[in-house]
Amino acid sequence: MLTLNNIKSRRNSQKGFTLLEVLLVVAIIAILAGIVIIAINPGKNLGDSRNSQRSADVNTIISAVYQYSIDNNGTLPAGITTTATEVCATGAASCTGLVDLTVLTTAGKYLVSVPKDPQCATVCAANGVGYRISRDANGRLTVNAPSAEQSKTISVTK
Secondary structure (H helix, E strand, C coil): CCCHHHHHHHHHHCCCCCHHHHHHHHHHHHHHHHHHHHHHCHHHHHHHHHHHHHHHHHHHHHHHHHHHHHHCCCCCCCCCCCCCEEEECCCCCCCCCCECCHHHHHHHCCCCCCCCCCCHHHHCCCCEEEEEEEECCCCCEEEEECCCCCCCCEEEEC
16 A cells, blocks of 8 residues: 555655756757857868968969069069969969969979969869969059958958
8 A cells, every 4th residue: 555655655766867958958058059059160270270271372473473573673473463363373284264373382482383273173163273464554563362252352462
Protein backbone atom coordinates (compact mmCIF):
# COMPACT_ATOMS: atom_id res chain seq x y z
CA MET A 1 0.00 0.00 0.00
CA LEU A 2 1.22 3.46 -0.84
CA THR A 3 1.79 5.76 2.03
CA LEU A 4 2.81 9.36 2.09
CA ASN A 5 6.37 8.40 3.01
CA ASN A 6 6.55 5.95 0.09
CA ILE A 7 5.51 8.66 -2.39
CA LYS A 8 8.06 11.12 -0.99
CA SER A 9 10.85 8.56 -1.14
CA ARG A 10 10.02 7.69 -4.76
CA ARG A 11 10.21 11.36 -5.77
CA ASN A 12 13.51 11.80 -4.01
CA SER A 13 15.00 8.68 -5.58
CA GLN A 14 14.25 9.71 -9.18
CA LYS A 15 17.30 11.25 -10.80
CA GLY A 16 17.61 13.27 -14.04
CA PHE A 17 16.63 16.58 -15.58
CA THR A 18 13.18 17.87 -16.28
CA LEU A 19 12.18 18.80 -19.80
CA LEU A 20 12.23 22.47 -18.85
CA GLU A 21 15.82 22.26 -17.63
CA VAL A 22 16.98 20.52 -20.81
CA LEU A 23 15.24 23.08 -23.05
CA LEU A 24 16.74 25.94 -21.07
CA VAL A 25 20.29 24.56 -21.48
CA VAL A 26 19.75 23.99 -25.23
CA ALA A 27 18.46 27.55 -25.64
CA ILE A 28 21.47 29.01 -23.80
CA ILE A 29 23.90 26.97 -25.96
CA ALA A 30 22.13 28.13 -29.15
CA ILE A 31 22.35 31.78 -28.09
CA LEU A 32 26.06 31.46 -27.27
CA ALA A 33 26.78 29.67 -30.56
CA GLY A 34 24.99 32.45 -32.48
CA ILE A 35 27.05 35.11 -30.72
CA VAL A 36 30.32 33.27 -31.49
CA ILE A 37 29.44 32.83 -35.18
CA ILE A 38 28.54 36.50 -35.52
CA ALA A 39 31.75 37.55 -33.73
CA ILE A 40 33.93 35.34 -35.92
CA ASN A 41 32.08 36.10 -39.19
CA PRO A 42 34.38 34.22 -41.57
CA GLY A 43 33.03 35.94 -44.68
CA LYS A 44 33.93 39.38 -43.39
CA ASN A 45 37.34 38.23 -42.18
CA LEU A 46 38.17 36.68 -45.56
CA GLY A 47 37.01 39.84 -47.35
CA ASP A 48 39.15 41.97 -45.04
CA SER A 49 42.23 39.85 -45.71
CA ARG A 50 41.67 40.02 -49.50
CA ASN A 51 41.25 43.80 -49.23
CA SER A 52 44.52 44.02 -47.28
CA GLN A 53 46.24 42.10 -50.08
CA ARG A 54 44.71 44.44 -52.67
CA SER A 55 45.92 47.47 -50.75
CA ALA A 56 49.46 46.09 -50.59
CA ASP A 57 49.37 45.20 -54.30
CA VAL A 58 48.16 48.66 -55.32
CA ASN A 59 50.98 50.26 -53.32
CA THR A 60 53.52 47.87 -54.83
CA ILE A 61 52.43 48.67 -58.40
CA ILE A 62 52.40 52.44 -57.95
CA SER A 63 55.76 52.40 -56.16
CA ALA A 64 57.35 50.37 -58.97
CA VAL A 65 55.94 52.69 -61.67
CA TYR A 66 57.03 55.73 -59.69
CA GLN A 67 60.56 54.32 -59.23
CA TYR A 68 60.72 53.51 -62.96
CA SER A 69 59.67 57.09 -63.70
CA ILE A 70 62.40 58.49 -61.44
CA ASP A 71 65.06 56.28 -63.06
CA ASN A 72 63.89 57.33 -66.57
CA ASN A 73 63.73 61.13 -66.16
CA GLY A 74 59.98 61.27 -65.54
CA THR A 75 58.98 58.98 -68.40
CA LEU A 76 56.15 56.60 -67.52
CA PRO A 77 55.84 53.10 -68.96
CA ALA A 78 54.03 53.15 -72.31
CA GLY A 79 50.27 52.77 -72.38
CA ILE A 80 49.32 54.65 -69.20
CA THR A 81 46.60 57.11 -70.19
CA THR A 82 44.01 59.32 -68.48
CA THR A 83 41.54 56.43 -68.71
CA ALA A 84 41.79 53.83 -65.93
CA THR A 85 42.88 50.68 -67.76
CA GLU A 86 43.56 47.22 -66.37
CA VAL A 87 47.20 46.16 -66.06
CA CYS A 88 48.42 43.21 -68.11
CA ALA A 89 49.67 40.10 -66.29
CA THR A 90 53.35 39.19 -66.35
CA GLY A 91 54.07 36.78 -69.21
CA ALA A 92 50.63 37.18 -70.81
CA ALA A 93 50.36 36.09 -74.43
CA SER A 94 48.66 39.35 -75.44
CA CYS A 95 48.20 42.71 -73.72
CA THR A 96 45.71 44.13 -76.22
CA GLY A 97 43.50 46.68 -74.47
CA LEU A 98 45.57 46.47 -71.28
CA VAL A 99 48.52 48.45 -69.89
CA ASP A 100 51.73 46.49 -70.40
CA LEU A 101 54.12 46.96 -67.47
CA THR A 102 56.70 44.36 -68.53
CA VAL A 103 59.39 47.08 -68.37
CA LEU A 104 58.97 46.90 -64.59
CA THR A 105 59.54 43.15 -64.45
CA THR A 106 62.53 42.98 -66.83
CA ALA A 107 65.35 41.35 -64.84
CA GLY A 108 63.23 41.89 -61.70
CA LYS A 109 64.50 45.45 -61.37
CA TYR A 110 61.26 46.98 -60.05
CA LEU A 111 58.96 43.95 -59.71
CA VAL A 112 59.45 40.21 -60.01
CA SER A 113 55.93 39.98 -61.43
CA VAL A 114 52.89 42.23 -61.51
CA PRO A 115 50.66 41.32 -58.52
CA LYS A 116 47.21 39.84 -59.21
CA ASP A 117 43.94 40.48 -57.44
CA PRO A 118 43.22 37.70 -54.88
CA GLN A 119 40.03 36.83 -56.78
CA CYS A 120 41.55 37.24 -60.22
CA ALA A 121 39.95 34.10 -61.59
CA THR A 122 36.56 35.84 -61.48
CA VAL A 123 37.31 39.59 -61.65
CA CYS A 124 40.17 39.96 -64.17
CA ALA A 125 40.21 40.44 -67.91
CA ALA A 126 41.57 37.51 -69.94
CA ASN A 127 45.24 38.52 -69.50
CA GLY A 128 44.79 41.14 -66.77
CA VAL A 129 45.62 41.31 -63.08
CA GLY A 130 42.47 43.06 -61.83
CA TYR A 131 44.13 46.40 -60.99
CA ARG A 132 43.67 49.57 -63.02
CA ILE A 133 46.17 52.36 -63.62
CA SER A 134 45.78 55.88 -65.00
CA ARG A 135 47.37 59.31 -64.89
CA ASP A 136 45.67 62.68 -64.64
CA ALA A 137 46.36 65.80 -66.74
CA ASN A 138 49.11 66.79 -64.28
CA GLY A 139 50.87 63.44 -64.60
CA ARG A 140 49.83 62.06 -61.20
CA LEU A 141 49.42 58.30 -61.20
CA THR A 142 46.46 56.45 -59.74
CA VAL A 143 46.25 52.70 -59.21
CA ASN A 144 43.01 51.21 -57.93
CA ALA A 145 41.42 47.88 -57.14
CA PRO A 146 37.91 48.02 -58.61
CA SER A 147 36.85 44.66 -57.16
CA ALA A 148 37.44 45.59 -53.50
CA GLU A 149 34.94 43.95 -51.17
CA GLN A 150 32.58 45.23 -48.46
CA SER A 151 32.02 48.59 -50.18
CA LYS A 152 35.65 49.62 -49.69
CA THR A 153 37.54 51.85 -52.09
CA ILE A 154 41.17 50.91 -52.58
CA SER A 155 43.03 53.52 -54.57
CA VAL A 156 46.44 55.18 -54.34
CA THR A 157 47.53 58.36 -56.10
CA LYS A 158 51.12 59.64 -56.32
